[in-house]
Amino acid sequence: MAELSLWLDDYDDIYSDFDSRNYLKRRVSEDFIYELKNALKYRKERINDLILLLPPEKRDEMNEKMIAGSLKEFFTNQLTTSSDKCRHKLNKGITLGIAGIIIMIFNAIAGFKGTHTIPLISVRVLLEPAGWFLLWASFDFLFYDWQELKKEREFFRELSELNIHFKPS
Secondary structure, three states, rough: OOOEEOOOHHHHHOOOOOOOOOOOOOOOHHHHHHHHHHHHOOOOOOOEEEEEEOOHHHOOHHHHHHHHHHHHHHHHHHHHHHHHHHHHHHHHHHHHHHHHHHHHHHHHHHHHHOOHHHHHHOOOOOOOHHHHHHHHHHHHHHHHHHHHHHHHHHHHHHHHOOEEEEOOO
């Protein structure tokens, strides 16, 4: 069982400086998420525990239970959001790809007609770049955007499965 330890000055290091609500409702800091990403990036072993180290005089066990539950809920919500985004990008990429292929097929059929009228040539001039554009946009979604969202989803999946503990530094 591997663990990841982060040293904090106080509980506010976890949360956004601009959010003054209590610990159950505060937004998690982007800096905290960034530090977690950096800490997990080069780890090969699976992390089971997140240990947040605090100076002993700043610890409060009641707050720690609330914060641990709040963080767990935040990570789970982010996992759900990331999964939804990932599914949406996949569907969008597939839809664009299919639309591009259909447009290219219509363009090919229009080219085989043999009549070279101005309206038919105009339609072909519009369909050919549209088909290629949709196909390349599909590849862009599937090979770049979707891959990034999958990484984000896996990051939050790993965080949502962590056991969160506080210990004195």
